Amino acid sequence: MTDLRVANGPRRGEPAVSNAIAQSSETMRTETVASAYGRWAPVYDLVFGPVFRRGRAVSIQAAERIGGRILEVGVGTGISLPGYDKANRVYGVDISEPMLAKARRRVAALGLDHVEAIEVMDAEQLDFPDASFDVIVAQYVVTAVPHPEKALDEFARVVRPGGEIVIATRVGAEKGVRKVIEKTLMPVTQRLGFRTDFPWERYTDWAAERRDVRLIERRPLPPLGHFSLVRFEKLAEPARAAA
Numbered sequence: 001m002t003d004l005r006v007a008n009g010p011r012r013g014e015p016a017v018s019n020a021i022a023q024s025s026e027t028m029r030t031e032t033v034a035s036a037y038g039r040w041a042p043v044y045d046l047v048f049g050p051v052f053r054r055g056r057a058v059s060i061q062a063a064e065r066i067g068g069r070i071l072e073v074g075v076g077t078g079i080s081l082p083g084y085d086k087a088n089r090v091y092g093v094d095i096s097e098p099m100l101a102k103a104r105r106r107v108a109a110l111g112l113d114h115v116e117a118i119e120v121m122d123a124e125q126l127d128f129p130d131a132s133f134d135v136i137v138a139q140y141v142v143t144a145v146p147h148p149e150k151a152l153d154e155f156a157r158v159v160r161p162g163g164e165i166v167i168a169t170r171v172g173a174e175k176g177v178r179k180v181i182e183k184t185l186m187p188v189t190q191r192l193g194f195r196t197d198f199p200w201e202r203y204t205d206w207a208a209e210r211r212d213v214r215l216i217e218r219r220p221l222p223p224l225g226h227f228s229l230v231r232f233e234k235l236a237e238p239a240r241a242a243a
């Protein structure tokens with residue numbers, strides 16, 4: 001494991017942990033994340049395949065309750081694509097070309113003709129008109145993008161009214177030792193392309209700012225309940241502002 005004292009260079013007499021926490025402010029950049037996943041691509045399925053298997057299955061099940069045209073953001077190596085019923089049309093986008101190269105090979109090898117396209121695209125700047133999809137699926141992605149709320153805004157823009165945003169996500173601990181550890185690890189994990197510290201309030205605060213989305217579900221996911229399935233509905237009629 002990386003020695004945080006070396007990685008973060010505390011001043012003499014300063015505890016390593018507090019120094020790491022101080023530097024855990026968000027410094028992620030899209031290019032850094034893209035190159036981190038370029039490095040993950042050759043081993044991604046081996047390392048993260050089994051660990052998120054259940055979460056992916058649950059997300060797909062949730063997405064298919066609506067079904068139709070589905071956008072999977074951060075589709076990566078396309079590991080989830082064979083899990084969708086072929087009655088749907090799935091559009092996969094991701095910021096990392098090496099991850100997508102694996103996805104394209106998978107689509108060809110398995111004859112996944114329900115996959116409409118696989119394209120490099122930034123979750124924070126989706127190149128689709130408003131209301132283009134019935135469902136947006138984002139599995140283990142929101143905590144990897146530099147500006148998660150910007151990505152969530154894009155999901156809400158490209159999903160149709162009455163559609164859903166289905167997210168499998170890490171949610172940080174609210175207090176205690178786990179929270180300290182998660183904050184401490186942030187400088188290291190951000191360089192690897194993800195956050196360990198991601199408070200639940202980022203989702204609820206985001207939804208509270210908008211009148212066109214409603215949180216409809218949060219369900220714990222394995223491993224260890226550190227992850228959740230989160231579903232938002234895009235309202236057919238935006239809620240009225242409070243008087």
Ligand SMILES: C[S@@+](CC[C@H](N)C(=O)[O-])C[C@H]1O[C@@H](n2cnc3c(N)ncnc32)[C@H](O)[C@@H]1O
Pocket residue numbers: 030033034037048052056073074075076077079080093094095096099121122123124138139140141144145146194
């Ligand atoms: C932890 S992986 C999850 C991959 C896949 N969804 C899964 O279930 O295993 C995160 C993915 O998000 C992608 N990603 C990170 N930032 C992104 C962004 N700004 N726009 C689109 N994809 C992004 C990464 O390239 C990577 O493929």
